[in-house]
Amino acid sequence: MNTTSSVSSLVQPLGDFPPENIIFGRTEAMQTVRDRLSRLAGANVPVLIHGESGTGKDIIARMIHAASPWRNGPWVKVNCPAIPGTLLESELFGYEKGAFTGAFGAKPGRVELAHRGTLFLDEISELDLGLQSKLLQLLQDGQFCRIGAQEDKKVEVRVVCATNRKLEQEIENGTFRSDLFYRINVVNVYLPPLRERAEDIPELVNYFLEHYNRKYNCRARALSLQLMSVLRKYHWPGNVRELENLIKRYVILGNEEVISSDLKPRETDLFNADIPMDGQISLKKLTRQAVRELERKVILKVLQSNHWNRKMTAKTLGISYRALLYKIRDAGLPSNRMKRIAEPPVEVKEVAAD
Numbered sequence: 522m523n524t525t526s527s528v529s530s531l532v533q534p535l536g537d538f539p540p541e542n543i544i545f546g547r548t549e550a551m552q553t554v555r556d557r558l559s560r561l562a563g564a565n566v567p568v569l570i571h572g573e574s575g576t577g578k579d580i581i582a583r584m585i586h587a588a589s590p591w592r593n594g595p596w597v598k599v600n601c602p603a604i605p606g607t608l609l610e611s612e613l614f615g616y617e618k619g620a621f622t623g624a625f626g627a628k629p630g631r632v633e634l635a636h637r638g639t640l641f642l643d644e645i646s647e648l649d650l651g652l653q654s655k656l657l658q659l660l661q662d663g664q665f666c667r668i669g670a671q672e673d674k675k676v677e678v679r680v681v682c683a684t685n686r687k688l689e690q691e692i693e694n695g696t697f698r699s700d701l702f703y704r705i706n707v708v709n710v711y712l713p714p715l716r717e718r719a720e721d722i723p724e725l726v727n728y729f730l731e732h733y734n735r736k737y738n739c740r741a742r743a744l745s746l747q748l749m750s751v752l753r754k755y756h757w758p759g760n761v762r763e764l765e766n767l768i769k770r771y772v773i774l775g776n777e778e779v780i781s782s783d784l785k786p787r788e789t790d791l792f793n794a795d796i797p798m799d800g801q802i803s804l805k806k807l808t809r810q811a812v813r814e815l816e817r818k819v820i821l822k823v824l825q826s827n828h829w830n831r832k833m834t835a836k837t838l839g840i841s842y843r844a845l846l847y848k849i850r851d852a853g854l855p856s857n858r859m860k861r862i863a864e865p866p867v868e869v870k871e872v873a874a875d
């Protein structure tokens with residue numbers, strides 16, 4: 522499904538989606554999602570999408586916009602944690618000339634830019650309480666105020682929010698307003714983790730295989746049944762994103778061992794791991810594996826010691842916030858403390874030996 526051409530006045534391009542039969546697969550939980558989307562698409566009500574990292578919240582938000590009567594209007598995505606707290610208010614609500622030092626001219630915010638379109642607030646739990654009350658006003662009467670403005674402005678905008686945290690828990694902690702929760706949660710869409718939809722894994726694998734073979738002009742072969750069965754049993758802490766990255770690596774690097782070594786038990790100390798002394802040793806492969814594992818362990822430790830504050834973690838590690846987010850995803854780590862660290866993944870020695 523390609524919607525790029527049907528959207529005329531975009532603030533951001535909507536992008537392509539995988540085919541619907543791939544997105545929804547065949548599990549009951551995903552059929553409920555499909556059914557819910559078809560019902561809510563035409564109604565201008567706020568939608569809250571929740572699910573673990575990598576379960577497809579972004580895709581579903583874009584599908585909601587693409588299927589709505591405002592599909593020809595703007596699609597405006599705001600990745601709340603990526604914009605520093607102090608800037609977020611002006612990014613969202615805009616400002617008037619002279620509102621603060623450096624405000625040499627007026628600037629509309631993303632809320633205004635989303636007029637007659639969809640405003641997608643990703644990782645909504647990261648909004649601070651002050652901004653939460655401004656958003657509440659917007660949802661109540663469509664009104665908001667630019668920083669430094671004397672009067673409110675009015676917009677018509679469909680608000681879609683996503684979170685991978687339990688907002689009920691955030692309410693209990695006092696970090697999320699319950700009245701805002703009820704406003705954004707008029708319709709709720711829950712995306713199940715991949716481990717709960719294992720029967721969809723073969724189709725997803727084949728889709729990504731074909732997709733990346735085409736994209737990188739490669740000819741990686743279909744996976745063996747043995748490896749497919751390992752994938753079906755794996756825990757998938759990074760969900761569909763982790764699976765997609767795995768297949769991408771397989772297509773580029775070209776052998777199944779790349780996958781099986783990625784799925785080896787995470788807690789193994791690679792320096793004491795069984796190094797096969799009977800045949801050839803691939804130093805390159807062992808080193809790559811050890812570096813990935815070490816990086817994963819260090820990031821996890823620093824995240825834990827910073828109470829999962831990703832900005833502080835990036836600072837401690839001396840890497841950019843963006844680089845950290847990429848590494849968290851790539852390593853299949855949960856993006857916040859609410860999620861369990863993966864149970865030990867299945868042992869895949871017999872496959873690796875194939």
Ligand SMILES: Nc1ncnc2c1ncn2[C@@H]1O[C@H](COP(=O)(O)OP(=O)(O)OP(=O)(O)O)[C@@H](O)[C@H]1O
Nearest residue numbers: 539543544573574575576577578579580685761762
């Ligand atoms: N149901 C699905 N079918 C096909 N591809 C999917 C599906 N769900 C996710 N993906 C792919 O996995 C990747 C991650 O998806 P997406 O960005 O929508 O996840 P997310 O839930 O928003 O994650 P996060 O919470 O980390 O932002 C994307 O490349 C997307 O194309």
Ligand SMILES: [Mg+2]
Nearest residue numbers: 578579643683
């Ligand atoms: Mg997302």
